[in-house]
Amino acid sequence: MDIYTMSELVLVGQPNAGKTSLFNQLTGLNQKVGNYAGVTVQVKTGQFQKKKVTDLPGLYSLDTNSPEEVISKNYLLDLSPSGNTVLFVANGMQLEESLVLFSQVADLQLPSIFVINFKDEMQRNQLQVDERSLQQRLGCPVVSVNSNNGDGFDDLRRVIDKWSTHIPKAINLSAHAEVKGMEVDNYYRERLQANVSLKELETDYSSRVKAVEGIVRESVQGLSGTKYLSKTKQWDHILLHPVWGVLIFLFILFLVFQAVFSLSSYPMDWIDATMGFLVEWVNNTLPEGWFRSLLADGIIAGIGGVIIFIPQIAILFLLLGILEHTGYLARISFISDVFLKRFGLSGHSVIPLMTSWACAIPAIMSTRIITNPRERLALIFASPLMTCSARLPVYTILIAILFPADAYFGAQGFALLLLYLLGVVATLVVAWLVSKNTQEEEQNYWILELPIFRMPNWRNIIYSMYLKTKSFVVEAGKVILFISIVLWFLASYSPHNEARLQELHTQEQATAPANIEVSQESVNLEYSYLGYAGKAIEPVIRPLGYDWKIGIALISSFAAREVFVGTLATIYSIESEEEMSIVQRLQSERVGNTERPRYDWATSISLLLFYVFALQCMSTVAIVKKETGTWKYAIIQFVFMLVLAYVFAFGAYQLLSF
Amino acid sequence: MKTAKVTNIKGDDAFKVFLLAYNIRVGTIFHIDYSPQLFKLVNLSIGNRMLSLRKTDFEKIEWTYIQ
Ligand SMILES: Nc1nc2c(ncn2[C@@H]2O[C@H](COP(=O)(O)OP(=O)(O)O)[C@@H](O)[C@H]2O)c(=O)[nH]1
Numbered sequence: 001m002d003i004y005t006m007s008e009l010v011l012v013g014q015p016n017a018g019k020t021s022l023f024n025q026l027t028g029l030n031q032k033v034g035n036y037a038g039v040t041v042q043v044k045t046g047q048f049q050k051k052k053v054t055d056l057p058g059l060y061s062l063d064t065n066s067p068e069e070v071i072s073k074n075y076l077l078d079l080s081p082s083g084n085t086v087l088f089v090a091n092g093m094q095l096e097e098s099l100v101l102f103s104q105v106a107d108l109q110l111p112s113i114f115v116i117n118f119k120d121e122m123q124r125n126q127l128q129v130d131e132r133s134l135q136q137r138l139g140c141p142v143v144s145v146n147s148n149n150g151d152g153f154d155d156l157r158r159v160i161d162k163w164s165t166h167i168p169k170a171i172n173l174s175a176h177a178e179v180k181g182m183e184v185d186n187y188y189r190e191r192l193q194a195n196v197s198l199k200e201l202e203t204d205y206s207s208r209v210k211a212v213e214g215i216v217r218e219s220v221q222g223l224s225g226t227k228y229l230s231k232t233k234q235w236d237h238i239l240l241h242p243v244w245g246v247l248i249f250l251f252i253l254f255l256v257f258q259a260v261f262s263l264s265s266y267p268m269d270w271i272d273a274t275m276g277f278l279v280e281w282v283n284n285t286l287p288e289g290w291f292r293s294l295l296a297d298g299i300i301a302g303i304g305g306v307i308i309f310i311p312q313i314a315i316l317f318l319l320l321g322i323l324e325h326t327g328y329l330a331r332i333s334f335i336s337d338v339f340l341k342r343f344g345l346s347g348h349s350v351i352p353l354m355t356s357w358a359c360a361i362p363a364i365m366s367t368r369i370i371t372n373p374r375e376r377l378a379l380i381f382a383s384p385l386m387t388c389s390a391r392l393p394v395y396t397i398l399i400a401i402l403f404p405a406d407a408y409f410g411a412q413g414f415a416l417l418l419l420y421l422l423g424v425v426a427t428l429v430v431a432w433l434v435s436k437n438t439q440e441e442e443q444n445y446w447i448l449e450l451p452i453f454r455m456p457n458w459r460n461i462i463y464s465m466y467l468k469t470k471s472f473v474v475e476a477g478k479v480i481l482f483i484s485i486v487l488w489f490l491a492s493y494s495p496h497n498e499a500r501l502q503e504l505h506t507q508e509q510a511t512a513p514a515n516i517e518v519s520q521e522s523v524n525l526e527y528s529y530l531g532y533a534g535k536a537i538e539p540v541i542r543p544l545g546y547d548w549k550i551g552i553a554l555i556s557s558f559a560a561r562e563v564f565v566g567t568l569a570t571i572y573s574i575e576s577e578e579e580m581s582i583v584q585r586l587q588s589e590r591v592g593n594t595e596r597p598r599y600d601w602a603t604s605i606s607l608l609l610f611y612v613f614a615l616q617c618m619s620t621v622a623i624v625k626k627e628t629g630t631w632k633y634a635i636i637q638f639v640f641m642l643v644l645a646y647v648f649a650f651g652a653y654q655l656l657s658f
Numbered sequence: 659m660k661t662a663k664v665t666n667i668k669g670d671d672a673f674k675v676f677l678l679a680y681n682i683r684v685g686t687i688f689h690i691d692y693s694p695q696l697f698k699l700v701n702l703s704i705g706n707r708m709l710s711l712r713k714t715d716f717e718k719i720e721w722t723y724i725q
Binding site: 060061063064065093094096097100197198201202205206209228229232233236237240241242245334335337338341444445446447448449450451452 | 693
């Protein structure tokens with residue numbers, strides 16, 4: 001057997017070299033994700049002709065220490081020359097920089113293929129590479145491709161098939177290392193793992209640059225004096241302008257918001273209707289019993305609770321993808337850095353922050369692109385305070401109670417805007433607090449690459465939207481489904497038997513006001529385990545203006561905040577989940593036997609504030625644990641936000657009911 | 659648009675190592691691009707790559723115009 005039989009292709013390259021595009025071309029949708037926020041932030045794997053393809057995070061150099069780059073470096077160091085081939089992706093428009101990194105990778109002495117990407121842009125800019133001569137200088141195959149449209153991929157496939165076992169010439173290692181057959185006694189590998197002095201690094205780097213300059217002189221024509229950047233620079237005069245740039249940014253932010261909410265409303269209604277239909281169908285088809293109830297009220301409700309968010313999240317990812325692939329997203333980072341810096345964040349925080357308007361889960365996952373550990377922790381802590389889409393149904397109902405639509409024109413919209421602003425302010429303040437008080441290491445240097453402006457590649461955008469949304473469904477879905485089933489159990493079972501529950505129903509109906517019909521379901525819920533839990537926490541939440549019914553709704557919304565609405569509908573025996581009927585019913589609810597409305601200003605505002613601050617979402621807690629690697633932060637965050645919520649709700653209620 | 663050249667970098671070694679990865683070192687030739695004061699960032703282009711540095715970091719880089 002050929003010891004060189006290749007089993008794994010490893011994609012290596014600098015950020016923006018087009019690795020993701022090339023990976024998509026090679027593997028199609030046949031890939032496993034870990035990829036968030038447009039940039040490759042985790043090791044992704046896929047399949048190409050029965051070979052495993054691994055896409056490593058982009059890196060500028062093997063000598064840097066940012067967490068992402070270290071992932072790539074360590075992965076490379078663990079590879080052995082048998083079975084692995086490095087597919088080095090170079091940005092053809094930045095050949096010198098790419099070759100310097102390649103010279104480092106070459107010194108690891110792994111079989112390599114040098115892929116020159118951006119073939120189209122090179123042609124447009126009259127840049128010519130003599131592939132044969134380059135091949136000779138590097139000692140490994142060289143292929144030019146366009147990862148946007150697949151041009152050159154036939155060659156690449158052929159090369160992968162036939163020529164993927166060539167170990168490139170070492171560029172700098174030759175001075176120190178010995179290559180004994182398969183055994184690599186490699187000084188460079190050791191050096192990469194050791195602490196090396198700046199002097200040594202600089203010398204090493206200089207000699208690489210010198211070697212690369214020689215190679216480029218021989219094999220590349222037309223590299224200097226290209227007008228490649230001039231269009232982008234012209235655009236930057238407008239897009240980075242202190243006035244126009246900021247206005248354009250705000251306008252685009254507004255457009256993204258509008259698009260996310262208006263476009264998603266149709267599929268969301270449709271999902272809602274389908275789920276309702278499914279529940280009805282199950283209830284009509286299956287015999288009565290615990291299984292039917294579990295399926296309809298536990299499982300389908302749980303699944304519905306996840307997929308209802310898909311439209312907003314997918315549309316947001318689509319739009320972020322467009323912003324990223326046109327090059328504009330980096331300009332947003334540029335414009336917002338000076339502001340975010342004051343709160344311990346930076347321009348790199350823009351993606352997680354914008355994502356958390358849809359959902360904190362993908363937002364927290366996308367913080368992997370943040371190289372500064374302190375900034376990342378601050379973001380993980382603070383981003384669940386941004387107004388996510390699960391809060392909206394709760395806000396909508398409570399705002400409708402506070403401001404009946406006909407009473408004050410525009411008040412509802414204004415109230416919603418205020419809540420969004422409150423979310424942003426809370427996020428920034430908490431980020432600032434965390435970054436001031438954490439011992440997490442601070443990385444002091446910050447750099448941003450501004451990619452050139454180009455037409456986006458739709459296939460890449462759709463792929464990343466699909467993969468990220470899928471990852472959200474998996475991550476959030478498993479937790480929401482689990483909690484839904486637990487809550488179903490607590491709400492469906494009771495220490496009392498059926499006869500007793502019927503008796504209790506008769507009693508309640510007799511004491512209820514004449515105009516209110518108490519349903520058996522509502523009584524069942526009241527005397528279920530969940531109902532008792534609601535009553536148990538009543539003393540704690542009474543100072544916030546809540547009773548045990550609200551208590552039940554608070555507990556059940558731990559699956560996801562919007563469950564609050566459905567639970568209230570059940571408690572108050574509301575048949576339809578029509579927003580208006582819930583609002584009317586809540587408005588007519590009184591405190592005990594008094595005339596005082598249960599949902600008066602004080603209680604409603606208190607509830608709104610509670611939902612602004614509380615981390616009422618177990619999927620977020622789970623993802624924080626996963627991303628920080630410890631329960632410590634997840635628990636601290638949960639408790640911190642609960643205390644915050646309690647204090648604000650308490651203050652508001654006490655002040656307003658004074 | 660004027661071309662400039664790095665003549666010296668102040669700051670600690672970690673900073674210099676950091677810059678090295680982006681090919682910023684003594685001798686690097688670059689252009690200073692449009693960088694409005696308000697944002698406290700400085701845009702550079704080195705070869706065909708555009709980078710944005712915090713102003714405070716950029717001030718540690720000494721350079722001269724060469725054209
Ligand atoms: N014109 C052109 N654009 C490309 C090519 N390869 C990638 N791109 C674009 O370059 C940008 C960066 O590519 P991406 O694959 O995300 O880079 P990565 O950071 O290395 O994963 C994207 O907008 C791509 O659509 C290419 O061969 N030609």
